[in-house]
Amino acid sequence: MDSSLGAYRWVIDAGNTSIKSGLFLNEECVEIKHWTYPEFNLEWSLYWEKWQQPLIAFCSVGNPLPLDFVSLGKSLATNELEGWTWAYETKASLGVDRIAAVLGAAHLFPSENKILVVDMGTCVTYTLRDGQEIVGLSIVPGLEMRWRAMHHFTEKLPLVNWETNIEKRGTLQNIWEGGKRGWQMEQQNWITYFCQLYHVNRVVLTGSDVVHLEIDVPAKWDKIPYLNLHGLKAWMDA
DSSP states (O other): OOSSSTTTEEEEESSOOOEEEEEEEETTTEEEEEOOOHHEEEEEEEEHHTTSOOEEEEEEEOOOOOOHHHHSEEEOGGGOTTTTTEEEEOGGSHHHHHHHHHHHHHOOTTTOEEEEEEEEEEEEEEEEEETTHHHHHHHEEHHHHHHHHHHHHSOOOOOOOOOOOOOOSHHHHHHHHHHHHHHHHHHHHHHHHHHHHHHEEEEEEETTTTGOOOOOOOEEEETTTTHHHHHHHHHHHO
C-alpha cells in the first residue's frame, strides 16, 4: 500500500442515526466502517492519524459533526456541483445523501444516462439521474418505520424489530411478515413503475436495508450498499 501523506481518501456519510465511512486508496475501497455519533466524536482523530491524515469529504443529514473534523474536510454542497441541474423545489432541499448516491451511480455507470437510484434506509428514496439532471421522485417509509408505526398507532400490537424471536405463527409473525413482505413488494412495484415512466436504463439499489431485499434482481438492477460513499469519493476527485 502507498503510505505517502494524503494518499488515502476518507469519505463520511453522516446519517440520521449513525455514520458510515469509507477509506479509499486510488479506486480501491480499503475499509468500510460504521460509527455511532458518540464513537465518531471520540475516535475520528485517532482514525485519521492512523491512516496518515487522509483527505476528507463528507455529507451530513444527521447530528452535527465535531467542528475540528469539519474544519479539515470538504462538505458536499449543492452549490459546488458544476454541470448538474435539479428537478426539485430548491437545490438545498434535496438531501445531500441522495445527491451523493446519484453521483456514485453516475461514476460507476457513466454510459447509462437514465439511472434510478433507490436508497433503502430509515426512509426509502427514489432519485433519477437523467443525463446531467437530478430528479427527486418519491420518499416512502422504510422497513423499521413500518414496524414502529404499527406499534405506535395501536394499543395491542407489539413492537417488532430485527432482534424479535419469531417461533410460530401469530401476532409477532404476522407483523413481521406484513412489514417486511409489504415493504419488499412496494419497492418492486415502485421501481417497475418508475422504470416504465422514465424509460430507465439501470436501477441501483443501495442503503442499509438493501441486504434485506429478498427479490429476484433482473439484469441491470445492481445492489451496491455503500453507493453514496463512492459518490463522495468521485466528487472529491473531480
